[in-house]
Amino acid sequence: MALVFRNQRARPVRSLLTVLGILVATASMVLFLSFGEGLRQALAGEMTKFGPEIRVVAEGTGVFGVPNPELDQNVLDTLKAHARELGIARLFPAVVMMKGSGFDPATTFLFYGLPEGVTPKDLAPAAKLVAGRLDPHPDGAVVGKQKAEQNRLTLGKVLRLSRRAEVPVVGIVDAGNGLADSFIFVPMKLLQKVLHTDQYSVVLVYVAPGHKADEVAARIRALLPGVDAQTTSEAIKYAERAIKIGDVIRFGISLIALIVGGLLVANTVMMSVYERIREFGVMRAIGARRGFIFRLVLLEALLLAVAGGAVGVAAGYLGSWVVNLYTTHAVGLALSAVTPRLVLFSLAVALALGLSAGLLPARVASRISVVEALGRL
Amino acid sequence: MSEGDRVLYAAHLGKRYRQGEVWIDALRDFTFDFPPGVTAVVGPSGSGKTTLLNLLAGFDRPSAGEVYLAGRPLHALGEDERAGVRLAHAGFVFQSWNLLPTLSALENVAFPLLLKGVPRRERNQRARALLDEVGLGHRASHFPHQLSGGEQQRVAIARALALDPLVLFADEPTGNLDSAAGERVLELLLGQARGRRRVVLVTHDLEIAARAHRILRLKDGRLVEVRASP
Structure with missing residues (x-):
């Protein structure tokens, strides 16, 4: 092992540059994949923060889509009438309106119209009042803390919903960095007026104790054709699938960096082998077996890869922290997470990289003919 | 005596190389049983000295014949x-x-012991003793680039002796040294021919060869003369 270290120290600049190459490759992989991990954590956290277990929307609405106000009074009445047999503890309608592109959090406004008697705390039970009051009724807006900070909304500031409808900010609520932190809660009637409708976007349902959300949702779908009942676990599954696809794509991208890093190690070790043919020849002449030389060269490649991988994971962790600083501010969610399994996976990939990059040079070094090597004296 | 009992023995040893379309006999029908002591192998360039070594x-591996080292059939x-x-x-x-x-001088000497699996403490002790023997105990922690040519060659001799070998091969050991350093190295080498040990000294310098117990002269790949030194 001392020989392995010494050989790397004998060529410090080259070793350092190679380690840097691996570092960049590993750090980029950690950072790319940390988004998937972050999304999973954020999603799980978000779902536990969200009160209602089922959202009833018009059929065809995406799990994470903003639902249009397409549910009529009949849907609400039917659900209320059959609440007991369906296994519903509580339900209330809501109207949702999005203003802005939807892509840039700073210029996107998601208005949540709540009926009388319902406050943001009913959606996010952990929500805490930061300033003003919790209930937007009769004519105010309660803004999520994140959104308030992002758009500098303070108490008394007036929000314009349409040409004729304006509401002052009457409360700021902290939903614990959840999605509700980006919402603006307003009275439902006001939002219906703005949208020129008396329908609802969504009916939010709390499942009664002793019932399962999936079964309640299935019963609702059976009872009301043209209506979809989406559970939070379905949403998680749906999101998990999307995250997995994202993982594959992100890993594919980082694979390019990894391959470049691997070639870098292979090139460095191969050059080092060619420069040291004499040394290997002398070792073989003295009595070193092929396996000794093979292991020596392979260990050198592994050392470079593991050193680069370890520092790369640390750099990826730092990058993830910086990303989270931005995303927490921008969308209220820490979108990047370096989990223990990601660290282990990255180190394993770095190790595999070193192993595969070192195999060929190790084979070449171990097969050097003594006569040929000593002929170069 | 059977081949298995011989320390260094070659019988009808030959080596052919192909150079382009031409086959070259670098060594032909070499037979010799190396006795204890120093045997010098001499001959002009291209006579087959290095091929023999x-x-x-x-x-x-030979193209023909047999060669035994410590009774082991190297050819097979x-x-x-x-x-x-x-x-x-x-x-x-x-x-x-x-x-x-x-590696430092000490680590270089200890390297064969490392290959042999000797524990660190024991191999360092042995390597230090060998360095003392060649007069370089005080240079144990120096690296090769910090040593003179003569000192490096003495470290190489200490390394060659690390596992107390039966045969010591030396290929032009003084070729790159000035006469004073060369003389010291040569004396050290010649002094190693003790007990059953054979020292095989390949050289083109007849003065050096004259100090061996016997001289083998090669010419065009053939052993043409075996004589005891005067």
Whole structure:
């Protein structure tokens, strides 16, 4: 092992540059994949923060889509009438309106119209009042803390919903960095007026104790054709699938960096082998077996890869922290997470990289003919 | 005496190389049983000296004949088996001293012991004793680039003796040294021919060869003369 270290120290600049190459490759992989991990954590956290277990929307609405106000009074009445047999503890309608592109959090406004008697705390039970009051009724807006900070909304500031409808900010609520932190809660009637409708976007349902959300949702779908009942676990599954696809794509991208890093190690070790043919020849002449030389060269490649991988994971962790600083501010969610399994996976990939990059040079070094090597004296 | 009892023995040894379309006989029908003491191998360039050394040490396999080192048939063994025989029974001193540049003098001497699996403390003790023997105990922690040519060659001799070999091969050991350093190295080498040990000294310098117990003269790949030194 001392020989392995010494050989790397004998060529410090080259070793350092190679380690840097691996570092960049590993750090980029950690950072790319940390988004998937972050999304999973954020999603799980978000779902536990969200009160209602089922959202009833018009059929065809995406799990994470903003639902249009397409549910009529009949849907609400039917659900209320059959609440007991369906296994519903509580339900209330809501109207949702999005203003802005939807892509840039700073210029996107998601208005949540709540009926009388319902406050943001009913959606996010952990929500805490930061300033003003919790209930937007009769004519105010309660803004999520994140959104308030992002758009500098303070108490008394007036929000314009349409040409004729304006509401002052009457409360700021902290939903614990959840999605509700980006919402603006307003009275439902006001939002219906703005949208020129008396329908609802969504009916939010709390499942009664002793019932399962999936079964309640299935019963609702059976009872009301043209209506979809989406559970939070379905949403998680749906999101998990999307995250997995994202993982594959992100890993594919980082694979390019990894391959470049691997070639870098292979090139460095191969050059080092060619420069040291004499040394290997002398070792073989003295009595070193092929396996000794093979292991020596392979260990050198592994050392470079593991050193680069370890520092790369640390750099990826730092990058993830910086990303989270931005995303927490921008969308209220820490979108990047370096989990223990990601660290282990990255180190394993770095190790595999070193192993595969070192195999060929190790084979070449171990097969050097003594006569040929000593002929170069 | 059977071949298995012979320390260094070659019978009808030959080596053919192909150079383009032409076959070259680098060594032909070499037979000799090396007795204890120093045997010098002399001859002009291209006479087959280095080829002979390569075959006797098991660096290369012969095209014809047999070669035994410490009773082991090198001609019939694979690369790793030959390496094992070398490690156990042979030591080498080359013209270019060939110390491992990233190891100190002590570590270079201890290297064969490391290959043999000797524990660190024991191998360091043995290496230090050998360095003392060649007069370089005070340079143990120096790296090859910090040593003179003569000192490097003495470290190489200490390394060659690390496992107390039966045969010591030296290929032009003083070729790169000034006369004073060369003389010291030569005396050290000649002094190693003790007990059953054979020292095979390949040289083109007849003055050096004259100090061996016997001289083998090669010409065009053939052994043309065997004589005791005057």
